[in-house]
Amino acid sequence: MEFNPNNNIVKLCIQGMDMEEKGKSGAASKLFLRAWNEATDDFEKFTAAHYLARHQKNVPGKLKWLETALQFALKINNDTVKSAFPSLYLNIAKCYEALNRPNQAKKNYELANSFKDKPSDKGPFYHGTKADLQVGDLLTPGGSSNYKPGLKMNHIYFTALVNGAGLAAALAKGVGRERVYIVEPTGSFENDPNVTDKKFPGNPTRSYRSQAPLKIVGEATDWVKQTPEELQKWREKLAGNKGDIIN
Missing domain, CATH: 1.25.40.10 (Tetratricopeptide repeat domain)
Structure with missing residues (x-):
């Protein structure tokens, strides 16, 4: 599901x-x-x-x-x-x-x-971006938020849903092509508090974050791309979101 x-x-x-x-x-x-x-x-x-x-x-x-x-x-x-x-x-x-x-x-x-807030998800995990990276590279916290200008992120974010990572890649800053990398957490991780129980109950998007690097172990190519109209709706929704990002 x-x-x-x-x-x-x-x-x-x-x-x-x-x-x-x-x-x-x-x-x-x-x-x-x-x-x-x-x-x-x-x-x-x-x-x-x-x-x-x-x-x-x-x-x-x-x-x-x-x-x-x-x-x-x-x-x-x-x-x-x-x-x-x-x-x-x-x-x-x-x-x-x-x-x-x-x-x-x-x-x-x-x-x-x-019930402890310790995710049991075993993956596989994905990270969407427009950056051109290689197997073995590490994704680390400290990058700029795609959703709030000027905000440096204290965590690196990922998901167990390949299509969710594809959407993140499409919305990411940059001019490169959309990439979805298969990643492995190198340390502990937690449910992303920006989505968990914020709108939908639980963590239906299986979204997580970590302060430890993510190691790239491959690239996924079989994921559903959003139409230009769907992407525009997402950009409008994000632009209208006035809530604070839990960083």
Whole structure:
């Protein structure tokens, strides 16, 4: 299963998030409910339930949708959703606490604490860029951000989704051709906090970062390129993003 921004349910959730940002909560709720009704697989249902939980007017309603989201996350149980477990269990615990059910609250607080933010993803991993590099070269932190002028990055970023790396290559600065390199982390790495649980729950884009270099071990050529129209939409979205980068 690979995260696909062109998926119909993902598109509905993106539209819902846009409505949220505009303060149109009612319209957002309708879009998330439509996403739930049209969802056909576990990931789609997990995603829609996550957003429906946020829009409930009372604690029992919120708890119902949080536990529904958890049910589907547990069925999926892979690297796209594992980082969502701490927040899911934490919010479920808070609901039980509000409902004066201390035993269930305690159990879920303990489950939330049991999940460590240590990615289990084994790759393969990819890094997209326009730089002309060779096998054996090292990618190191300290480069300029592609998304915020003047910002030097303290980490080097990579993903386990080859098409995600291809998109990063297309959006990268420079005039060279788009390259997607197969890389190996030389040290520990973490979920990219700029995407994990920020928009979609968990880490569906399987995006990571490290302060240790990445070693180039090959180049991937079989990845889906975005159309010029799709790339323009991404550039407009990035240009309109006023949020701070967690560096």
